[in-house]
Amino acid sequence: MKRMLFAWIAIATCMTIGWSCSNSDTDDGGDGGSGNGAQLLTYGFYAEDNAALTQDYIATVASEMIIRIPEGVDKTALIARFTTTEGAEVLVGSTPQVSGVTPNDFTYPVDYIVRDEGGSNSYTVRVGKILEKEWREVLVYNDNGLENDSFAMCISPKDNTPYFFLTRVNADEVEAGVVASFNGTTMTAGSEFTYNSENTLIDASNIDITADADGKIYAVYYNSAKLSDGSTYDRKYYVYTGSGSTWTQVGSKFGTTGYDSTIGIDPATKNPIVAFRSNAAAGSVARRDLDVNYFSGQSWNENNVISDIQGKTIYGYHLRVFNNTLYLCGLVQNAPGSYFVFKYNSGSWQPVVNALPAGMSQTNMVGASFAVASDGTAYICAGGDEDSNGTWYITVYKCAPGESTWTRVATPILDKASGDMSTSSKFIIDLYNDQPVVLYKNLDTNIPQVVMLNAETKQWEDPVALGTVEAGSYFALEFDANGVGYAAFLDKGELNSLHIYKFDTEPDDLPE
Numbered sequence: 001m002k003r004m005l006f007a008w009i010a011i012a013t014c015m016t017i018g019w020s021c022s023n024s025d026t027d028d029g030g031d032g033g034s035g036n037g038a039q040l041l042t043y044g045f046y047a048e049d050n051a052a053l054t055q056d057y058i059a060t061v062a063s064e065m066i067i068r069i070p071e072g073v074d075k076t077a078l079i080a081r082f083t084t085t086e087g088a089e090v091l092v093g094s095t096p097q098v099s100g101v102t103p104n105d106f107t108y109p110v111d112y113i114v115r116d117e118g119g120s121n122s123y124t125v126r127v128g129k130i131l132e133k134e135w136r137e138v139l140v141y142n143d144n145g146l147e148n149d150s151f152a153m154c155i156s157p158k159d160n161t162p163y164f165f166l167t168r169v170n171a172d173e174v175e176a177g178v179v180a181s182f183n184g185t186t187m188t189a190g191s192e193f194t195y196n197s198e199n200t201l202i203d204a205s206n207i208d209i210t211a212d213a214d215g216k217i218y219a220v221y222y223n224s225a226k227l228s229d230g231s232t233y234d235r236k237y238y239v240y241t242g243s244g245s246t247w248t249q250v251g252s253k254f255g256t257t258g259y260d261s262t263i264g265i266d267p268a269t270k271n272p273i274v275a276f277r278s279n280a281a282a283g284s285v286a287r288r289d290l291d292v293n294y295f296s297g298q299s300w301n302e303n304n305v306i307s308d309i310q311g312k313t314i315y316g317y318h319l320r321v322f323n324n325t326l327y328l329c330g331l332v333q334n335a336p337g338s339y340f341v342f343k344y345n346s347g348s349w350q351p352v353v354n355a356l357p358a359g360m361s362q363t364n365m366v367g368a369s370f371a372v373a374s375d376g377t378a379y380i381c382a383g384g385d386e387d388s389n390g391t392w393y394i395t396v397y398k399c400a401p402g403e404s405t406w407t408r409v410a411t412p413i414l415d416k417a418s419g420d421m422s423t424s425s426k427f428i429i430d431l432y433n434d435q436p437v438v439l440y441k442n443l444d445t446n447i448p449q450v451v452m453l454n455a456e457t458k459q460w461e462d463p464v465a466l467g468t469v470e471a472g473s474y475f476a477l478e479f480d481a482n483g484v485g486y487a488a489f490l491d492k493g494e495l496n497s498l499h500i501y502k503f504d505t506e507p508d509d510l511p512e
Contacts, residue, residue: 037119038088040112045069049079049100064124066510071129077103078127088116108511128510135450135464135487135501141187142497143168146490147175151498152208153476153488158215160480164488165209165219166498177204177221182500191245193221196253200234201225206261212270216241218250220263220274237261239272239295254293254300256282264319264326266344271295273344275328277314290314290330306349309340316368327352329370329380337362339406341370341378341399352378353399357406360384364392367427373434376401379409381429381438394427396436410459413438413451428477432485432503439477439487446470448489466501469493479503
């Protein structure tokens with residue numbers, strides 16, 4: 001009998017924990033129910049017939065069926081209820097089957113024969129557990145001594161491939177940059193950025209990575225090495241695009257001394273934009289301004305400021321595309337302090353929100369990470385003191401379209417160990433099904449943890465620890481267009497390995 005592909009379907013009524021009441025995997029048809037002879041018309045497990053079930057699980061009839069029931073339910077004596085074409089006999093082996101009465105052991109596949117005088121059809125039923133999504137480690141990666149000071153990750157919107165920009169100490173004893181792609185099982189590293197187009201040695205820092213809508217990868221780094229003649233330090237920013245062993249410098253080097261570069265893509269032109277906090281005045285850019293640099297397709301338009309935050313001390317800034325729009329998030333640390341989100345449109349930055357959350361002291365702000373939902377609601381993950389005891393909390397806020405202030409989401413993210421955060425804490429936010437997810441470090445154990453907002457209760461679920469390895473100071477978190485998430489961190493070990501976790505449907509384990 002020809003086996004056909006099957007697809008999973010869920011009955012719409014929900015359990016209180018959020019799972020569907022009825023779940024079934026079936027194919028599109030096949031010998032069973034589509035040929036001559038007797039046929040099954042309906043099939044399922046009903047709570048009325050099975051004391052272990054609290055609801056009904058009904059299949060779409062096909063030659064091969066998978067019915068998913070809650071994990072832990074005894075499958076050794078499940079009773080099926082079914083209907084057939086008129087006058088048909090149903091057998092499992094040589095045992096006649098009575099709908100709603102005959103038990104069978106579904107720890108193995110159960111094969112049914114439905115027959116009458118006109119012929120017969122065969123059906124196979126497998127019973128599996130309802131598959132949940134979970135975080136699981138998929139790779140521990142170390143290639144030639146990764147540096148523990150930073151790394152960056154992005155997911156290509158074209159094919160949902162994660163890319164990592166890493167630094168490692170090479171034979172020249174400098175921090176060479178390398179971009180690696182992850183195919184879900186293995187990491188493939190490209191060639192090192194060791195010398196730029198001027199043959200100047202590269203000591204890469206302040207790194208970031210992004211991808212445009214076509215999947216074209218862009219990597220930015222700050223070069224703190226000396227020029228090739230040894231006369232002085234380079235202290236410029238470089239952007240490269242490419243893959244594997246082929247990388248092309250985008251325009252000339254640009255900028256001046258600075259910190260923490262971030263790179264984004266203008267969706268309208270697909271040209272990169274780079275921002276960094278300046279450590280030296282350059283044109284209209286003052287020291288500590290956010291220095292914004294735009295690529296025209298031929299060259300870099302350097303040393304630009306955003307008027308709304310000009311002259312401010314900017315930290316925690318990030319460029320990222322959501323809903324085909326480029327956004328910039330960050331915090332203004334000097335008075336008046338604020339957490340801001342701007343969006344880029346037709347060559348200008350438009351404020352979405354620029355305010356300090358109620359209750360937060362503007363002198364006690366640390367970190368900013370953001371995401372934007374499909375309806376335009378902006379979320380930030382921030383840190384600061386919000387109580388009379390001066391305790392620092394990791395907290396998520398949102399600002400809906402048309403509003404101009406931040407509103408706290410649920411309670412601060414607290415557990416026994418991580419409620420009192422320090423100024424060196426790292427955290428990052430992204431969205432899963434438009435609900436915030438936060439990756440942060442437990443300050444007692446140094447173990448990274450992920451916490452997700454429950455879409456129904458609007459409260460934080462219990463945090464999930466990502467293994468037992470102590471994390472360093474740099475994290476990455478991003479979900480692709482299909483809701484598959486990747487969380488990564490560098491550990492504090494001597495080898496500084498990169499740990500990658502994936503949020504996806506747990507592995508299946510069907511009876512064979």
